[in-house]
Amino acid sequence: MMRRILIANRGEIAVRIIRACRDLGLTAIAVYSEADRAALHVQMADEAYCIGPAPAHDSYLNIKNILTVAIEKNVDAIHPGYGFLAENANFAALCEKENIKFIGPSSHVIERMGDKAEARKTVASQGVPTIPGSPDIVPTVEEALDIAKQYGYPVMIKATAGGGGKGMRVAHDAKEMKTAFQQATREAEAAFGNGAVYIEKFIVAPRHIEVQIAQDQHGQAVHFGERDCSVQRRHQKLIEEAPSPFVDDVLRDKMGVAAVQVALAVGYEGVGTVEFLVDADKNFYFMEMNTRIQVEHPITEEVTSVDLVKEQFTIARGDQLSVKQEEIQMTGWAMECRINAEDVDKDFQPSPGTITSLLAPGGIGVRLDSAAHMHSVISPYYDSMIAKLIVTGKTREETLIRLERALREFQIEGVKTTIPFHLAFLQREAFRQGNYDTSILE
Structure with missing residues (x-):
């Protein structure tokens, strides 16, 4: 017990x-x-x-x-x-x-899927598409140059350990490769204590789509549909939505089946996320597996009515999953804005300090996941996120309108925040039309 x-x-x-x-x-x-x-x-x-x-x-x-x-x-x-x-x-x-x-999953599964090069080999053995690239870690810049020549530029140098965009660099030619390789290995070593990297073909202007999965100790696995996490700055997600305006039913089923296949193949236990890059022709490629609850899990909860954190406890105590695949339906739309203590006018520089005033938004379809309150200290020692603003609606258009209203209600004083950025970004016609990819902010 x-x-x-x-x-x-x-x-x-x-x-x-x-x-x-x-x-x-x-x-x-x-x-x-x-x-x-x-x-x-x-x-x-x-x-x-x-x-x-x-x-x-x-x-x-x-x-x-x-x-x-x-x-x-x-x-x-x-x-x-x-x-x-x-x-x-x-x-x-x-x-x-x-x-x-x-x-969460066993230490063996965490180790296996946490090593991105090993994870790619595991996934490829199950017939799940992977981005073309080096089969193992690449120890020297000379080998990196040979691989890039084989697959053609641009290529992505990626740390085999860790996440959060650290240890990742794009090289568009041989000159950039030499610099980018050194930068990626140094950053990976500093962030994760492991400077090993591998090389992938860089997919130009993809969508970043992730599929939420869960598997119990009895070998039953399900997926909860997808989230679109393409609005990113330096590989850090800023806005997420579920479902994706880009994904149709056919692609959703294919990615869902692939994600469940990955979980079953490694003997997963718990809640996790399988992340894919999807190109303009709706070809999808496995990117990585996160063996934990995700920051953006609330939007999946809102469109499926499943409490994913409670599901983690259910699985951990040996119970069967609370839902079967045929019972999981995505209804309505949900979006999440990460409200960070950052100064947008100074290139998103962290803005630690004490919150002197806070007025939270409310109303139908508005959820706020936060530990902040008046007099909260935003410490320079940790991540700068103040809150996650999650908004739902029957349609994407209704959700966008409600999200803008909630952002205008949300008032925080004492530190700079990303609220002004989100309000400005919501006016981007490409985003409002759902016609965007990971390059939208760049």
């Missing part, structure tokens, strides 16, 4: 998990850094324990301190959220060793 759940995270995702614990009658145990002593997730939890100083590597990435709390407080399971240790195979393995349930 799972009764005592430690949440190895902070911010809005920690709050989101605590709410799911409440709905299931579980005890929510928070951990926090010294900088987060007064944070909302700490106030909401049944119990809360400090795990170190403000820097993430001393607290939220400090495996020893987190497991010490878990063992001393008789925790049954750990929910990692997203980011931090959510896709750390070593952390999952140590949880397994201590007989603490890691709410």
Whole structure:
């Protein structure tokens, strides 16, 4: 039985998990850094324990301190959220060793799918399309040049570990390759402690489409349709929507079947996401698998009426999935804007500080996932996201109108935010018509 759940995270995702614990009658145990002593997730939890100083590597990435709390407080399971240790195979393995349930897939699956080069080989063996590129990691720039010559420029150099757009560079010719290769390996080493990279053919102006999946311990897997995550800045998502205005029923079924096939092939357990690039001719290619809950999971929840975080708990305790594939229908439309503490006029520079005034939007079809409130401190030590504004409607047009209204209602003072950017972007005719790809912001 799972009764005592430690949440190895902070911010809005920690709050989101605590709410799911409440709905299931579980005890929510928070951990926090010294900088987060007064944070909302700490106030909401049944119990809360400090795990170190403000820097993430001393607290939220400090495996020893987190497991010490878990063992001393008789925790049954750990929910990692997203980011931090959510896709750390070593952390999952140590949880397994201590007989603490890691709410997510096994350490073996995390390791296998976290290594992007290995994941591509695994997926290709199942007949799922992959982007043409190197079969393994590429250790030298000389080999990278040979591969680029084979497939033709432009190519993408990608870190085999990690995510979030780090360790990724595009090279349009041999001269750019030499610089980009060095930059990608250095950045990957700094961000993930692993500088290994591989090479892919760069798909020009694709859509970034991801498919939400879930698989239980009984080998049953389903997908919940797609999300369009093509509005990005430097590979960081800013606006997501479900369903995608680009994806038709035929493509949706094909990608859904492929995503489930990937989950079944690796013996997945839990909720996860299979990400694809889709070209203008609707050819899709596997990009990577995220073995965790995604930041943008709420829009899938809104159009399918399935609580994905509760589903994680259901799967982790050994129950069968709460829904069958034929019961999952996408109804209506949903969009999510990430509201970050960033100064858009200064190239999205982080804007840490204290929120001195906050007026949240409301009304029918408006959901706000956030840990922020008046006097909240937006710390320079962590991600700058303040809130996720999720809006739903019967149609895409109604959703766009409601989203604009909600953004105009949303008032935050004390820090700069991306609200003005979102309001301006919504006026882009290409986006309003659903005619966009990953290059729209560039």
